[in-house]
Amino acid sequence: MVQPGSGAGGYQRGGRVSRLEARFVLQRRGGFRLDIDLSLPGAGVSVLFGPSGCGKTTVLRCLAGLAQAEEGHLRLGERCWQDSETGRWVPTHRRPIGYVFQEASLFPHLSVAGNLAFARKRGAEPDGDDGDLIDLLGIGPLMTRRPAQLSGGERQRVAIARALATAPRVVLMDEPLAALDGARKAEILPFLERLHRELAVPVVYVTHSMDEVVRLADWLVVMADGRAVSTGPVTEVLSDVASSLASSDDASVALDAEVVGHDAEYGLSRLDVDGVELWIAGLERPLGTRLRIRIHARDVSVALFRPDGSSITNILPSVVEALAPAGAHQCTVRLRMGNGARLLARLTRRSCDLLALAPGAVVYAQIKGVVPIN
Amino acid sequence: MPELKIGPEDWLAIGLTARLAAVTLVVLFVIGTPLAWWLARSRSAAASVVSALVAVPLVLPPTVLGFYLLVLLGPQGPVGRLTESIGLGTLPFTFAGLVVASTLFSLPFVVQPLQSSFAALGERMLEAAATLRAGPLDTFLHVVVPLCRPGFLSAAVLGFAHTVGEFGVVLMMGGNIPGETQVLSIAIYNRVEAFEYDHAHLLAGGLLVFSFVSLLALQWFNRGRAPAGISGADA
Structure with missing residues (x-):
């Protein structure tokens, strides 16, 4: 400093x-x-x-x-x-x-x-x-x-x-x-x-x-x-599903996180994102490090029930806040996590219809990739 | 055959020529620098008219320029009457008259190198200086002048050498008064008229060497410092 x-x-x-x-x-x-x-x-x-x-x-x-x-x-x-x-x-x-x-x-x-x-x-x-x-x-x-x-x-x-x-x-x-x-x-x-x-x-x-x-x-x-x-x-502008950003292929949210734990055996780090816990791989930073992470909409999927036996580590209960079409066959869904922070998920319109997603629906967000950006 | 050497009257002509070229060069920079700056940056129609006017001496026979100046500045001319009424006398056949004539005659040789180096400088360096709190004069002195040094140097050498070499305008405007208006080129002309070819050779050869050496020096200097990366853009 x-x-x-x-x-x-x-x-x-x-x-x-x-x-x-x-x-x-x-x-x-x-x-x-x-x-x-x-x-x-x-x-x-x-x-x-x-x-x-x-x-x-x-x-x-x-x-x-x-x-x-x-x-x-x-x-x-x-x-x-x-x-x-x-x-x-x-x-x-x-x-x-x-x-x-x-x-x-x-x-x-x-x-x-x-x-x-x-x-x-x-x-x-x-x-x-x-x-x-x-x-x-x-x-x-x-x-x-x-x-x-x-x-x-x-x-x-x-x-x-x-x-x-x-x-x-x-x-x-x-x-x-x-x-x-x-x-x-x-x-x-x-x-x-x-x-x-x-x-x-x-x-x-x-x-x-x-x-x-x-x-x-x-x-x-x-x-x-x-x-x-x-x-x-x-964070608010990025997670605004109505904006042009949310319908782009690059749609993503940025979250500020702190390293709060390590799992040396699997090479994972535990992040605290304002009360929500996320695991991230390959991040070799000391405890207490503050960093920003990016989660792409295309890396987030949605399930109605907590999946058992999923290969995905980060599964977070969330509430659907809004949906907007992204192109002809896809949707961008904004999810609110337990801590109030937003995620975007890019789903096919078919999935949205099958799951009957609508604002207020309680779902589980499955996050496939968390990218550290600094 | 008399011994061949540069006599007192030659020295008088050489000294006068050097003084004329030096004074003219100062006047040229005072007038030419802001003029070149304006011409390089203005896109108005007036600028192209002025640009053409400044270049006229490049193509006009010097006697034509000298003739009009004589008419204009003479006792019957409008400018001549003005200078007489304010007690300056008339300018033809004086040193001051030669300075006025030489300035007009050599103006393109100073304005054009300056104008093209100002134009090549581009807007970005000036903007960068402004964002670093440099005012216009500060920017000119500490950014434009150092970056346009080759342009200033060319202007100085060309302006000086061209004034040294003028003949027609001086003959029309100044005549042939030793110590007042008899410059080197006129002195050479006098020698030739008098069939003193050896003496004419001496002076003419000296002028030739002087012109060549100054241009050569300019070439070397400007080659040594090519204006590389003025824009600061990535190579």
Whole structure:
């Protein structure tokens, strides 16, 4: 954990929490129209999720002042950065933001240290020390190199450190992993997860990858055609059967869990998910580790009676909350477990009819796969 | 045959030429840098008109430019009357007049390399600087200038060398006054007129070597630092 007051303060947890309130209306030539209201929490990671061209990057650019919505307003706590009614407009260089572009966009004429110093000098804490940031992102050995001498993943880590070196009040990340291949992504994600845990300032993160949503999001805004189609805590939005997410092949829920036991003989770990017990295989983490798990809808099936002699370990009594069709022949079913947390199950319509599933029905959810994601 | 060496009047011409090229270069950067910035970033119709106007000296015979300047800045011309009425006198046949003429004449040689390097820089570096709290001037000095160094260097060498090498405009505008408007190219012309070919060789050869060496140095310098990875995108 980064120690508060060690010089690089301001980006650790514990700062004053101020919500990000925004409304942007923007008409582009060619017919694209952005019309969105946002109220994002003042801590944690808010993910703007949606397909290419849905306007999520435009929203981020409006937040940064790199694009200007014709109509709208933007407030971070007490500060107002834009208000089209009063004509108020704060240019990008006067907004205390940190921005990470899809491509690292480091200054090629400066070394890594020079890039960090450029940001530090102009930021809110010019006398601060970058030591913690350098450790957090593992870029110590790269300080004297030029951007051209770095790999894509290294560049992106430096870009993240550079954005944080200004001691921003909000961090904006525009698909920071999209330009990287699978191996590079895997290299950066643990750093992003660390930031997620250790950063005090809110992060607004744009992505079209469900994997990144499940790994990083606390708050989720699903966008389509320039609008927000669903908004809320990530667990709620993911388990909303009416949303487009629930009908996709990727439909899944994310749950926060803690390791509470091990079965060394079978290589299983016992997880506590807010009062519900789940077993997971192949997780070698010490007791007390907190982690997020993902359960795909396609890995959950439903039985009316507690099955005896099933090969499935995780069988949980649940109540059917809602059903929605997913494609022509399948259904997504939302289940509420004993602790109130939701699961999604992907069933065939035939099974739904045979079992006469309807809201309120008491069933047993059989979970075939629990995937740890950090 | 008299001993062949560079005499005091030659030194006068060389000194004058160097002074003219240096003063002109300063004026060129003061005018040319914001002009090139605007041309590189504006998409307005006015920009293409101005861009063409700036390039006119590339194709126009220098005597034509010199002739119009003479008419415009002379005692009967509109600008000449203005400069006289505010007590500046008229500009033709003065050093100041040569600076004005050289600036117009060499403008494309400064504006075009700057404009193309500003255009190649792209928007992203400027956006990145803005998100790091750098204001416009800060960004220009600490991001644009270092990244466009080859452009600035080309502009400086071409602007200087081109001013050193001008003849027609000077002849029309400045005439042939030693120490005031008699630049090196005019001095060479005088030698040739007087059939002093050996002396003309000396000065002409010197100019040839100077031009060649400055362009060669520019080539080497700009090759050494190709503007790699300006966009910062992954290779």
